[in-house]
Ligand SMILES: [Mg+2]
């Protein structure tokens with residue numbers, strides 16, 4: 001019998017690293033993201049990337065560009081002794097009317113099925129309220145907003161784009177978010 005596992009669904013740009021909101025090819029990990037992944041890996045919590053990459057549908061980058069970049073990033077993580085358990089990417093624009101672009105739950109549902117995730121015990125961490133926190137709600141997980149990336153703007157000038165939703169916790173960055181998950185404070 002498989003025991004359902006706790007997962008943390010991680011946004012990429014603005015959460016695990018920079019630079020540039022949309023261009024994954026320039027992405028570099030924030031130094032503290034490595035430590036955050038190490039804590040997840042060591043505590044047996046699934047670290048699963050859920051990322052919107054509409055530049056693929058727009059033809060600005062190719063699917064292969066994305067995969068090549070992820071290969072480079074995965075190698076960098078491996079050199080530091082940490083890893084993602086899985087990576088899920090929506091390549092679409094809103095006009096494609098897919099079911100996987102955050103805050104829609106297509107990618108999380110696929111991950112939950114494949115990895116036997118207990119969604120109620122799981123978390124989404126992201127810097128964009130209308131994407132990452134609404135995704136958490138839609139999926140039935142808890143949502144943590146980080147203040148890196150567009151996080152601060154998400155709480156101010158863009159707060160209206162996720163009106164009616166609230167983060168379960170606001171963290172300075174992904175490392176603080178993971179530490180909060182590992183603390184009893186996150187258990188309700
Ligand atoms: Mg982001």
Ligand SMILES: [Zn+2]
Nearest residue numbers: 090092098100
């Ligand atoms: Zn999609």
